[in-house]
Every structure is written in C-alpha cells, then in structure tokens.
Amino acid sequence: EKGTYPYYMLKEIDDQPTVMRRISQEYTNTLGDAVIDEKIIEKITDSDRIYIVACGTSYNAGWVGKALLERMTHIPVEVHLSSEFGYNMPLLSEKPFFIFLSQSGETADSRQVLVQTNELGLPSLTLTNVAGSTLSREADYTLLLHAGPEIAVASTKAYTAQIAVLAVLAKAVGDNKGNQSSLDFDIAHELSVIAAVMETIIDEKMVISQLVEDYLSTTRNAFYIGRGVDYYVSMEASLKLKEISYIQAEGFAAGELKHGTIALIEEGTPVFGVITDQKTAAHTRGNLKEVESRGAHNFVIALASLAKVTDQLIIPDVYPLLSPLVSIIPTQLIAYFATLQRGYDVDKPRNLAKSVTVE
Numbered sequence: 386e387k388g389t390y391p392y393y394m395l396k397e398i399d400d401q402p403t404v405m406r407r408i409s410q411e412y413t414n415t416l417g418d419a420v421i422d423e424k425i426i427e428k429i430t431d432s433d434r435i436y437i438v439a440c441g442t443s444y445n446a447g448w449v450g451k452a453l454l455e456r457m458t459h460i461p462v463e464v465h466l467s468s469e470f471g472y473n474m475p476l477l478s479e480k481p482f483f484i485f486l487s488q489s490g491e492t493a494d495s496r497q498v499l500v501q502t503n504e505l506g507l508p509s510l511t512l513t514n515v516a517g518s519t520l521s522r523e524a525d526y527t528l529l530l531h532a533g534p535e536i537a538v539a540s541t542k543a544y545t546a547q548i549a550v551l552a553v554l555a556k557a558v559g560d561n562k563g564n565q566s567s568l569d570f571d572i573a574h575e576l577s578v579i580a581a582v583m584e585t586i587i588d589e590k591m592v593i594s595q596l597v598e599d600y601l602s603t604t605r606n607a608f609y610i611g612r613g614v615d616y617y618v619s620m621e622a623s624l625k626l627k628e629i630s631y632i633q634a635e636g637f638a639a640g641e642l643k644h645g646t647i648a649l650i651e652e653g654t655p656v657f658g659v660i661t662d663q664k665t666a667a668h669t670r671g672n673l674k675e676v677e678s679r680g681a682h683n684f685v686i687a688l689a690s691l692a693k694v695t696d697q698l699i700i701p702d703v704y705p706l707l708s709p710l711v712s713i714i715p716t717q718l719i720a721y722f723a724t725l726q727r728g729y730d731v732d733k734p735r736n737l738a739k740s741v742t743v744e
C-alpha cells in the first residue's frame with residue numbers, strides 16, 4: 386500500500402532503511418555472524434568462479450556484489466547480462482557457481498540461462514524478492530531479499546536489498562574460508578550505520594528537489610561518472626534517470642569519458658560525479674575538471690571524508706565497499722524529482738513493464 390505517498394517509488398525509496406535493518410535481522414545473529422544456509426556456503430566455497438547473471442538494475446547490483454564477493458571470498462566473480470550470456474556463453478571454469486539476481490524472479494532472459502545451467506548440472510542460487518517465483522523454484526537455492534513488494538517499475542529498494550544480501554553472503558563464505566578481510570567485516574554493525582545514513586539522505590529530499598530544478602529542468606541529456614563502485618552506481622543512477630524521466634542519461638567510467646564521449650559535453654550539460662572511494666577520488670575530480678572546462682554543469686555526490694565544501698551533496702562516511710547503498714539514494718531521488726517536475730507518471734513509465742517475461 387502506498388498510503389499517503391503520491392507514488393510507490395517514493396515510498397519504496399523511503400522503505401530502504403527499514404529493509405536494511407530487516408536484512409540484518411534475517412541474516413545475522415546476535416554475535417554479528419552472517420547466517421546463511423550451510424549448503425549454499427559449502428557450494429560456493431567449493432567453487433572456483435562465481436557467475437552473476439541478471440538484467441537491468443539487478444545486473445547493476447551484481448557489479449557491486451562482485452566487488453564485495455571478491456574482497457571477502459577471494460573467489461573470482463564474473464557479471465553477465467542474461468540476454469547475452471545465454472546465446473554467447475563464455476568458456477566456463479571447472480567449478481562454476483551461478484547467482485541469478487532477479488527482484489521478480491520471473492525475468493525470461495535470466496530464466497533461459499538457468500534452464501541451460503540446469504541442463505549442464507551446474508549449481509545455482511537465486512536472490513529474489515518473490516518467494517515461489519520461477520527462478521526461485523528452478524534454482525538449487527534461494528535467498529530472499531525481504532524488501533517487501535516493489536510496485537514501481539523503477540527498481541529502488543530491490544537494488545539496495547540485493548547488495549546487502551550479497552554482502553552478507555560474501556561475509557558468510559569469506560568467514561567460512563577464514564579470510565581476514567571477511568572476519569574483520571562487521572556486517573550487522575555496518576548495515577545499521579547504512580540504515581541511519583540512508584535516513585539522513587532521505588530527510589534531505591527537498592534540498593535534492595531544488596537541486597534537480599537547478600540542474601535538470603531543461604536538459605535533454607546528462608552523465609553520471611565514477612570509478613570502481615562509483616562507476617557501478619553511475620550505471621544504475623543513469624538507468625533510473627532515463628527510464629522514468631526520459632532524459633538521455635549515460636553512466637560512464639570517469640576515466641573513459643575522454644576516450645570519446647566527452648565530445649558530447651556542451652555548455653550546461655549536467656555531469657554528476659560520484660566520489661566515495663579514496664583511491665580514485667582525485668582522479669575523478671580531475672575528470673570533472675576536464676568536463677567543466679568544456680562547459681559541463683557539475684554536480685558532485687561525495688562521502689564526507691572526501692568532500693569539498695563546494696560539493697552539492699555530502700554523505701556521511703560508511704564502510705567503503707558498501708558506499709553504493711547510500712550513494713544511490715540521492716540518485717533515486719534525482720530521478721524521482723526530475724520525472725515529477727516534467728509531469729510524467731513516476732510509477733509507470735512508457736514502454737516498460739514491471740517484470741519482463743519475454744526474451
């Protein structure tokens with residue numbers, strides 16, 4: 386139920402702190418350990434490579450999952466689009482483990498891959514929001530997202546829920562392997578910090594609405610740039626903006642922009658820089674300078690410890706690899722307000738369905 390909310394999307398954005406706390410309750414114990422079915426942990430521990438297969442927003446969450454899984458488990462991870470993987474299957478490792486990410490659990494592109502991996506007898510896990518969904522029934526194992534129903538076509542809380550559940554899974558496998566990076570990762574504590582930081586950003590809604598008016602009211606295009614996890618967030622942020630506001634938006638690896646796409650920057654083109662990673666902050670700032678000198682209207686979203694006073698949105702610090710859980714929130718609100726201000730239906734964008742059941 387959307388209750389007093391004008392749109393489901395806004396309610397679902399607001400739900401995210403609660404979802405983080407719920408995931409922590411469902412998947413961690415009082416000692417702060419990750420609690421995941423032993424069989425899943427054993428199968429992944431035994432694998433030599435993890436393949437994440439998904440579409441759209443779930444695919445974008447998969448990239449953040451790769452960063453977390455590799456850090457904690459030390460197992461290489463590949464992330465693939467379902468619609469490509471099935472027809473151009475890469476050479477598989479000897480002991481692959483498949484993770485299907487799907488909010489609905491009904492996405493046909495992902496299912497066709499699962500049918501093939503099942504035929505090959507390969508182990509699989511579905512992360513889904515819908516118990517009993519097709520992908521859940523047909524995979525060997527399921528982890529539920531516990532995000533509550535997601536009604537708006539633009540996925541928001543499923544994205545953050547997928548990342549949070551993948552973080553717990555990474556911790557569970559990493560601890561099982563005795564990896565120090567994982568043993569040092571206090572997931573229950575970090576998720577509670579994340580929930581609180583999400584709340585502070587959500588409380589700034591009206592500031593974000595005003596910034597959107599300043600930056601996006603007349604533009605036809607926009608760019609999000611970042612490096613590492615900030616690049617992954619840029620991909621998701623731009624998908625959100627384009628699918629509901631119809632502003633042509635692209636997410637780019639900040640360093641790649643100058644290899645071609647920078648030609649599109651004109652006087653007033655909005656460029657959103659995402660800066661949450663200490664290793665790459667200076668480089669992304671350099672890329673923002675490059676576009677600014679070509680007329681871009683820069684908008685910086687940065688973690689407090691890396692921020693400048695001139696940045697448009699400053700977010701309290703969180704555990705580094707979990708920063709997408711908080712840096713994505715302003716970008717969801719940016720998409721929401723840009724759509725509202727243009728007078729479009731936020732929850733039901735043209736040409737799109739909530740779950741895509743054809744290939």
Ligand code: M6R
Nearest residue numbers: 441442443487488489492539540
């Ligand atoms: O239900 P799924 O997670 O499998 O859906 C995948 C995509 O269709 C979905 O994320 C889509 O990209 C959304 N409209 C994004 O907001």
